[in-house]
Amino acid sequence: MNIINFDHLSANPILPEVQEAMIDVIRNNYGNPSSQHSLGDAAATALEAARDSVSALINCPVSKEIVFTSGGTESVNHAIKGVAFAKADKGKHIITSNIEHNAVIRSLKRLKLFDYNVTSVSVDKYGMVDPAEIEAAIKDDTILISIMHSNNEIGTIQPIKEIGEIAKARKVLFHSDAVDSVGVVPVDVQELGVDLLSFASNPFYGPAGVGGLYIKRGTAIWPMFDGGVQENNKRAGTENMIGIVGMGKAAEFAKRDMEKRIAHSKMLKEKFLRELPDYLDEYIINGHPEKSLPNHISISLKYIEGESVVLMLDEEGIAVSTRSACAAGALRASHVLLSIGHEFADAQGTMVITFGMENTEEDVERFLAVLKETVVSLREISPLYKK
Amino acid sequence: MNIINFDHLSANPILPEVQEAMIDVIRNNYGNPSSQHSLGDAAATALEAARDSVSALINCPVSKEIVFTSGGTESVNHAIKGVAFAKADKGKHIITSNIEHNAVIRSLKRLKLFDYNVTSVSVDKYGMVDPAEIEAAIKDDTILISIMHSNNEIGTIQPIKEIGEIAKARKVLFHSDAVDSVGVVPVDVQELGVDLLSFASNPFYGPAGVGGLYIKRGTAIWPMFDGGVQENNKRAGTENMIGIVGMGKAAEFAKRDMEKRIAHSKMLKEKFLRELPDYLDEYIINGHPEKSLPNHISISLKYIEGESVVLMLDEEGIAVSTRSACAAGALRASHVLLSIGHEFADAQGTMVITFGMENTEEDVERFLAVLKETVVSLREISPLYKK
Amino acid sequence: MYSKTVMDHFKKPRNVGTIENADAIGEVGNPLCGDMMTIYLKIEDERITDIKFQTFGCGAAIAVSSMLTEMAKGKTIEEAKKITNKDVAEALEGLPKNKLHCSNLGADALQVAIKDYEDQKAGKPRQERQQAEKHEHAEKDVCYCPYCDSEVGEGEAFCKSCKNALVHL
Amino acid sequence: MYSKTVMDHFKKPRNVGTIENADAIGEVGNPLCGDMMTIYLKIEDERITDIKFQTFGCGAAIAVSSMLTEMAKGKTIEEAKKITNKDVAEALEGLPKNKLHCSNLGADALQVAIKDYEDQKAGKPRQERQQAEKHEHAEKDVCYCPYCDSEVGEGEAFCKSCKNALVHL
Numbered sequence A, B: 001m002n003i004i005n006f007d008h009l010s011a012n013p014i015l016p017e018v019q020e021a022m023i024d025v026i027r028n029n030y031g032n033p034s035s036q037h038s039l040g041d042a043a044a045t046a047l048e049a050a051r052d053s054v055s056a057l058i059n060c061p062v063s064k065e066i067v068f069t070s071g072g073t074e075s076v077n078h079a080i081k082g083v084a085f086a087k088a089d090k091g092k093h094i095i096t097s098n099i100e101h102n103a104v105i106r107s108l109k110r111l112k113l114f115d116y117n118v119t120s121v122s123v124d125k126y127g128m129v130d131p132a133e134i135e136a137a138i139k140d141d142t143i144l145i146s147i148m149h150s151n152n153e154i155g156t157i158q159p160i161k162e163i164g165e166i167a168k169a170r171k172v173l174f175h176s177d178a179v180d181s182v183g184v185v186p187v188d189v190q191e192l193g194v195d196l197l198s199f200a201s202n203p204f205y206g207p208a209g210v211g212g213l214y215i216k217r218g219t220a221i222w223p224m225f226d227g228g229v230q231e232n233n234k235r236a237g238t239e240n241m242i243g244i245v246g247m248g249k250a251a252e253f254a255k256r257d258m259e260k261r262i263a264h265s266k267m268l269k270e271k272f273l274r275e276l277p278d279y280l281d282e283y284i285i286n287g288h289p290e291k292s293l294p295n296h297i298s299i300s301l302k303y304i305e306g307e308s309v310v311l312m313l314d315e316e317g318i319a320v321s322t323r324s325a326c327a328a329g330a331l332r333a334s335h336v337l338l339s340i341g342h343e344f345a346d347a348q349g350t351m352v353i354t355f356g357m358e359n360t361e362e363d364v365e366r367f368l369a370v371l372k373e374t375v376v377s378l379r380e381i382s383p384l385y386k387k
Numbered sequence C, D: 001m002y003s004k005t006v007m008d009h010f011k012k013p014r015n016v017g018t019i020e021n022a023d024a025i026g027e028v029g030n031p032l033c034g035d036m037m038t039i040y041l042k043i044e045d046e047r048i049t050d051i052k053f054q055t056f057g058c059g060a061a062i063a064v065s066s067m068l069t070e071m072a073k074g075k076t077i078e079e080a081k082k083i084t085n086k087d088v089a090e091a092l093e094g095l096p097k098n099k100l101h102c103s104n105l106g107a108d109a110l111q112v113a114i115k116d117y118e119d120q121k122a123g124k125p126r127q128e129r130q131q132a133e134k135h136e137h138a139e140k141d142v143c144y145c146p147y148c149d150s151e152v153g154e155g156e157a158f159c160k161s162c163k164n165a166l167v168h169l
């Protein structure tokens, strides 16, 4: 079936040029970058070229500061647990927000078993963290602040630079989970003042299951995997060269085409939001009206439940997400939506739309029409909906 | 340059059929298995099919017992640290051997920081562990035994089944690092009696940077990554579908062709060892003469150093390894070779040859001739060699 | 993810709606758990002559409701009482493990409706319809068994479904 | 991994061998560290007229030895004394960071040989040639700085090369 994909957050096609680069590795370059012979040399060269491209994307001063990982989750776990264990003698207090991704939340929960304590700051109705609240939460034994760059469920972009300044002034390490931002909007690690930044390749049309962690030179951190001396001794294990080369290539294009991509997404997003009232009533648009990902819309559709919306749209050949794909299969109301003040029922009926380069204005029109039908028929079934 | 590859341990070409399966995912199937729409369904189906194929390869009773990882190192770290933390209340003593891979050694070293204590049993001159020594090392607070299936440097295959029986009788969990065995020689988790088994895809002509961990149903273990609910809640993070599909396909062929592959490697290995005395003197063949990987030869060349051998052979278009590729860049004499009783100097001059399906008898002949020249010219330079 | 039968009932749910002057009503769940269901019965001669439902919930919950109403329709009260969650799940050709609780919802609503009918017959006061209110469990963290994906309570040492030992975070 | 110049000197090492009745001999390293090097000098009128080497070591060590002998040949003793490890590494167009210690080996061997020559001139007893014996460091675990790959001692709090703070295992 020909599917119109409005779920680029979780299922991004790989750019054709990136595909070709990956296929070349599959077919011709099976070398191991650690080997001392020429097969290895070629791989080592490709590995460092990919590192340079990814570095350039986030304006990393030295490319060695990038560690390749198996995705956003590994990066986040590595950053948080790695710093926590390395700095344990300095303190065991960590600051985060109420709307982080489960990779952050559950890593911190894990650390509680090792007697770490966590302060989680609240957000306003747009899902925005207040830097002053973070500053107020800093204690003598605070070793790490972890605040996401943009939220995967509601798209809100946080004041990372302001928090970075506070972290620097108060000499606390600062990690940002930028999985949904890197390659999508400009992210500059130097400007933001982060010590650690997690990201993944699929949000910018690279392969899934590949990511990176920026670790500022000099940051005390333990590796996640112990073993060989790969990745400058920061991540043991034979490299996923196919994925890494793909990520490097995707990073080049993301840097080159970012403005164009943002303009295209914005145009579709604005069209959708402008025309939506003609099709639907009783919905809430989530997230900050301006400080938000340009390719991202989150809508809570009152009286109906999200998974059933996704399934019904899918029957019509349209792919959207309930919230984050990573949480599908977990049956709770979203902690993010509850944090911005939603009722339990509204938090269940949320749909996340993420636009991509191949989406057209016609796609959006078809989507609006189908969405209307879907919502009407599901509301008909719903005991909560009173006409 | 057309390279004759005798370093299949670290640089295995990907099987053509596996390449095609991976390329199909790259081009056509960018779905995320967690998504609720059809793009996701297709991915979820492919994911479970790969799990079934890998399950079949190691005779896993339930395919859900396989967790996909980013390679051997992650599997080993997950198994060892995951069990250690989950069983901490039962005890903090772990038993291993002196010749494990760095992924095991360093994971255990890391655990020492959390007050775990480790007993490391010695090996005989063939690198063989004595199960009785393991049994003797078991204490009341022993929670885990970790012994590799085959050794990456000398090829020796350990008496895993005997150790498995001891572990079972004494109610201690048993992990085996089978990275160099799975897909190369028959490995049957039920017959071996292991609770956990680590493996990777590249040793059997699958992609590098993809692996698996067998976790017997009911084994207490923490996940390595906290976050989403992927992999039956045992490993969070968006999946590397390209790699996993490749691993699944490679597993099918490994199962089907295993006998043929073993016969081919054995033939080349025997030819090499039979003819070697006509070309060289003053060398030691390492590892057990029978209980050893069929595709693996380790030779210590007296008076010369390993890296220079690798580089010189490379100039002649032949790829071999010094010891394990993972240890290249680490400048120590091999702990494995020292453990089997080698002098420091001999431990430096070791070359590992690993055969693959595309190697021919002519390749072996050319190799022997080039090796002779190489050794002669390096010995000429060496201050240790006295004619 | 879902069987063909589940998708069929989800896409074309049978017996959607309400019954005016229903002889009995059963309502279970609440939006806090992610699902809520109301069953309306028309009963003649101890036989269910008409049945309707309304459901707020996932695809599985909607399919379960639809299948349940099909199964109950035309049955006597005594027969209907015997419909179990397992029967519904089986009729749907299985549900994913993490959706099994949705099938509980279905049979439960029917039993609540039947109880409502019997209470009325016995002249007992009708139970108040359950209100959608905050309830403890949904706010606390729910754990999932790492072996079988069933939900498990915060402090439980073993998973009730698969009997595996659990390590809680 | 290696520059063209390194590979050239590795593949075709200059001045390999020994000198019978050498005027001076310098030997450093031992196989425990992974490398060992001997330099032989023929000296006339305070000038190095011939130089030969033997090396047990990696590609870098062999290239360093070869380059060093080329650089020293024909120089006066005073000029040769000024050859540093850095000079050799630069002449080789750089060495990978984790191989920098191999270049120490080269210049060190030359300086030991020159000292041998001067000791003889001064009538001092010749120093015994270093023996290849077990030495502490190689048996203990060596750590590598995670930031710059230099070797660092077991207890050091900062890497000497890049000044980064270290967390030891």
Ligand SMILES: Cc1ncc(COP(=O)(O)O)c(C=O)c1O
Pocket: A009, A070, A071, A072, A073, A074, A076, A101, A103, A148, A150, A151, A152, A177, A178, A179, A180, A200, A209, A211, A324, A325, A326, B227, B236, B237, B238
């Ligand atoms: C904000 C955020 N952080 C972390 C992750 C986890 O990344 P991955 O799925 O690549 O492991 C995601 C996944 O979508 C995310 O959206």
Ligand SMILES: Cc1ncc(COP(=O)(O)O)c(C=O)c1O
Pocket: A227, A236, A237, A238, B009, B070, B071, B072, B073, B074, B076, B101, B103, B148, B150, B151, B152, B177, B178, B179, B180, B200, B209, B211, B324, B325, B326
């Ligand atoms: C025995 C053994 N264990 C573990 C590993 C680590 O596996 P990977 O490099 O796939 O991370 C290797 C790597 O070669 C190995 O040979």
Ligand code: FES
Pocket: A331, C033, C034, C035, C056, C057, C058, C059, C060, C061, C099, C101, C102
């Ligand atoms: S209604 Fe609960 S997940 Fe189905």
Ligand code: FES
Pocket: B331, D033, D034, D035, D056, D057, D058, D059, D060, D061, D098, D099, D101, D102
């Ligand atoms: S001789 Fe030491 S690694 Fe070069």
